[in-house]
Amino acid sequence: MLNVRLFDLTTLLFGAASVCYVAALYGKKDTIARVGTWICIIAAVTSTAAIGVRWAESYKMGIGRIPVTNLYESLVFFAWSVNLFYLFVEWKYRNRTFGAFVMPIAFITMVFAFTNESSIQPLVPALQSYWLHAHVITCFIGYAAFAVSAGVAVMYLLKAKREEAKSDGGVIGLFPPTKALDDLVYRSIIWGFPFLTAGIITGAAWANYAWGTYWSWDPKETWSLIVWLVYAAFLHARITRGWHGRRAAILSIVGFLATIMCYLGVNLVLSGLHSYGGS
Amino acid sequence: MADDKRTQSLMDKVWNFFTSLKLAITVLIILAVSSIFGTIIEQNQPMEKYQQVYTDASVRIMDALNLFDMYHSWWFLLLLVLFTVNLSCCTIDRLPRVVKIVRNPKTTLDEGLEKSLGLVDRWKKKGALDAWVEKYAEAMGKEIGKPRVTRNSDIVHLYAESGVVSRFGVYVTHLSIVIIFIGAIVGNVFGYKGYANIPEGGSVRQIPTRGGTRPVDLDFEVRCNKFSLTFYNDKFGNPTQQPKEYASDLSIIENGREVLRKKIVVNDPLQYKGIWFYQSSYGPTGAATAQVAVVDPAGGPVTGLALAAGQKTALPGYGTITGVDYQPNFQGSGPALLVVLEKPGQPPAQVWLPQGKPDVDRKRNDRYFFSFGGLTQGFFTGLQVAKDPGVNVVWVGCTLMVIGIIIAFFMSHQRLWIRLAPSADGRVEIVLAGAASRNRLAFEKKFEKIQDDFKAVSA
Numbered sequence: 001m002l003n004v005r006l007f008d009l010t011t012l013l014f015g016a017a018s019v020c021y022v023a024a025l026y027g028k029k030d031t032i033a034r035v036g037t038w039i040c041i042i043a044a045v046t047s048t049a050a051i052g053v054r055w056a057e058s059y060k061m062g063i064g065r066i067p068v069t070n071l072y073e074s075l076v077f078f079a080w081s082v083n084l085f086y087l088f089v090e091w092k093y094r095n096r097t098f099g100a101f102v103m104p105i106a107f108i109t110m111v112f113a114f115t116n117e118s119s120i121q122p123l124v125p126a127l128q129s130y131w132l133h134a135h136v137i138t139c140f141i142g143y144a145a146f147a148v149s150a151g152v153a154v155m156y157l158l159k160a161k162r163e164e165a166k167s168d169g170g171v172i173g174l175f176p177p178t179k180a181l182d183d184l185v186y187r188s189i190i191w192g193f194p195f196l197t198a199g200i201i202t203g204a205a206w207a208n209y210a211w212g213t214y215w216s217w218d219p220k221e222t223w224s225l226i227v228w229l230v231y232a233a234f235l236h237a238r239i240t241r242g243w244h245g246r247r248a249a250i251l252s253i254v255g256f257l258a259t260i261m262c263y264l265g266v267n268l269v270l271s272g273l274h275s276y277g278g279s
Numbered sequence: 280m281a282d283d284k285r286t287q288s289l290m291d292k293v294w295n296f297f298t299s300l301k302l303a304i305t306v307l308i309i310l311a312v313s314s315i316f317g318t319i320i321e322q323n324q325p326m327e328k329y330q331q332v333y334t335d336a337s338v339r340i341m342d343a344l345n346l347f348d349m350y351h352s353w354w355f356l357l358l359l360v361l362f363t364v365n366l367s368c369c370t371i372d373r374l375p376r377v378v379k380i381v382r383n384p385k386t387t388l389d390e391g392l393e394k395s396l397g398l399v400d401r402w403k404k405k406g407a408l409d410a411w412v413e414k415y416a417e418a419m420g421k422e423i424g425k426p427r428v429t430r431n432s433d434i435v436h437l438y439a440e441s442g443v444v445s446r447f448g449v450y451v452t453h454l455s456i457v458i459i460f461i462g463a464i465v466g467n468v469f470g471y472k473g474y475a476n477i478p479e480g481g482s483v484r485q486i487p488t489r490g491g492t493r494p495v496d497l498d499f500e501v502r503c504n505k506f507s508l509t510f511y512n513d514k515f516g517n518p519t520q521q522p523k524e525y526a527s528d529l530s531i532i533e534n535g536r537e538v539l540r541k542k543i544v545v546n547d548p549l550q551y552k553g554i555w556f557y558q559s560s561y562g563p564t565g566a567a568t569a570q571v572a573v574v575d576p577a578g579g580p581v582t583g584l585a586l587a588a589g590q591k592t593a594l595p596g597y598g599t600i601t602g603v604d605y606q607p608n609f610q611g612s613g614p615a616l617l618v619v620l621e622k623p624g625q626p627p628a629q630v631w632l633p634q635g636k637p638d639v640d641r642k643r644n645d646r647y648f649f650s651f652g653g654l655t656q657g658f659f660t661g662l663q664v665a666k667d668p669g670v671n672v673v674w675v676g677c678t679l680m681v682i683g684i685i686i687a688f689f690m691s692h693q694r695l696w697i698r699l700a701p702s703a704d705g706r707v708e709i710v711l712a713g714a715a716s717r718n719r720l721a722f723e724k725k726f727e728k729i730q731d732d733f734k735a736v737s738a
């Protein structure tokens with residue numbers, strides 16, 4: 001189907017952009033990084049088109065629903081969000097070195113999606129709800145922000161180590177200063193946290209509307225709460241003296257690992273109501 | 280005295296413990312880590328199931344730690360209580376200070392304050408002090424807000440602020456958590472969760488509840504008028520086995536009168552008197568029956584029969600008829616029923632009755648002919664029933680939480696001071712200082728721009 005081919009193209013573009021950003025970092029050539037940016041923009045267009053086409057195709061099949069209801073669709077939607085959030089950050093901070101750490105996340109996600117069943121399946125009655133849109137979109141913007149934060153946190157740790165060793169050359173020398181990285185780790189979470197909060201709340205509202213229970217401690221819910229608690233800990237750690245920088249960066253990475261567990265691990269490893277990802 | 284002091288310091292220690300952010304971070308992390316167990320160990324399963332999966336010793340340990348129902352265990356609830364106490368103490372400790380900052384802002388830029396602020400600049404201007412006060416008051420009004428003016432002999436202070444509410448975002452967020460907990464407790468204490476299976480045409484008055492407590496008596500009756508099930512079609516337009524929608528047509532009957540009627544589907548429940556009925560499952564009631572019309576070729580329809588599979592049905596003055604087989608797609612022409620006809624003194628006859636061809640049996644030239652009108656399957660609808668008087672409290676809390684977080688993160692309390700004083704060389708010395716409660720990097724940029732603009736202000 002056309003949408004799947006467009007997603008395959010997007011995968012290639014994300015791969016190419018990642019290569020450009022990494023190459024630019026090693027070759028210290030800003031032109032290559034600029035090519036990376038253009039590829040990201042083209043990828044944003046193709047992936048947005050792909051989502052639109054898939055949506056339209058589902059209507060043509062008489063199923064008609066937002067394309068975020070199985071593992072394949074949620075993976076491509078996640079990669080789509082990461083790409084857009086990344087472009088926003090790049091534009092805002094006018095620094096392209098982040099790309100080498102963030103775009104591979106989008107690329108790997110797409111490669112993983114590629115290995116999954118990509119056909120459009122009809123929705124089981126439980127998923128036929130407007131809450132689905134609000135829930136999935138808010139969660140995924142949150143996840144994307146956390147992905148960017150974790151990528152930058154890795155950069156922070158590398159840079160901080162280098163600064164301690166008092167050598168500022170090499171690839172890492174090109175990174176923005178630690179203060180800016182630390183700030184960006186935090187800023188991304190500040191975007192992610194309200195979205196995750198809204199995602200959990202819309203999920204609860206939906207569960208209440210469908211089953212009459214807003215919270216039932218099923219593994220997916222519980223993991224989203226775990227992610228939320230880790231980032232709440234991060235936010236409070238930031239306002240305590242001595243928890244800036246390194247420890248905050250580590251918490252951000254831990255938070256993202258918990259996010260991956262919440263998003264994929266629960267479906268692939270554990271069982272629960274949200275079993276759509278397992279099939 | 281000494282004794283008094285010691286208790287005082289103990290009290291202080293306890294208070295400091297409960298108001299500390301370190302405790303908050305620790306509890307948040309402990310909650311996060313311990314919650315993992317309940318996602319790995321399936322919760323609330325029968326004991327035998329655990330015994331199949333784990334060794335006896337580990338079952339005993341896990342049971343002692345309440346790991347089979349950990350989110351309701353005493354230690355998990357204790358953690359939540361500690362969390363709430365921490366949150367409340369912290370608020371009691373800090374909120375008054377914030378209120379003070381907001382109600383009595385520091386409107387004068389004295390030496391001490393100036394030293395404590397990171398963003399400070401100074402320059403001199405020629406001219407009359409009062410004229411510059413006016414100029415800068417106007418400039419500040421454009422940047423942040425109308426300034427308050429304080430005069431101390433010949434020194435003039437200007438102070439302007441914006442985004443004061445941002446100081447309360449955190450407290451709104453924290454309060455919202457407590458509100459959500461209150462809502463959850465109210466729901467648990469005064470509400471219940473139950474279920475009801477109602478066959479089509481049947482009704483219930485009593486709801487068995489989850490958790491084994493006594494069933495709840497409703498002061499009305501819920502009737503299922505009809506249950507319907509539709510399937511998705513495949514690409515050739517034939518129905519598949521994938522359910523597309525299941526729906527129950529429900530009526531609420533109070534004092535013998537129907538007061539409400541609604542067709543509910545998954546994700547669209549019915550609510551009456553604070554009690555919600557959710558479409559949750561369905562199932563067949565008994566076996567399907569085949570509808571068969573008995574027709575006299577000369578005189579028209581005689582009677583209608585509902586045949587249960589394999590059951591002989593007598594037709595007076597004729598013999599017996601038995602439905603023995605059903606095929607959803609008989610010889611490519613849709614559903615059909617196989618019946619066996621037995622008449623006294625004759626060998627039994629087998630006849631296929633396709634649903635699409637009601638007259639096909641006429642050509643047998645018998646006393647009666649039969650036509651198959653389709654299978655009828657009775658269903659019961661499975662409803663989840665819930666009463667939760669705390670749920671709206673929870674939604675209020677959730678809304679406040681989102682609002683509070685947005686205020687806390689995306690608004691900033693920005694303050695700007697200007698001190699104007701006559702300087703020894705006859706000019707006016709101007710000191711500009713600023714502070715922001717968050718997003719300091721952005722405020723630094725803004726401050727730089729203000730610096731440049733204000734220095735360029737001309738008489």
Ligand code: HEM
Pocket residue numbers: 229232235236238239297298299300303307362363365366367369373449452453456684687
């Ligand atoms: C999961 C629960 C919690 C959430 C979602 C939460 C949320 C927040 C948020 C969004 C902020 C603003 C952070 C920032 O300015 O960067 C904050 C600050 C704060 N929180 Fe919490 N909080 C939680 C639990 C707690 C607990 C248990 C305490 C107990 C001491 C606490 C104490 C504080 C304090 C003292 C601040 C700083 C206030 C200030 O800036 O003056 N929080 N909280």
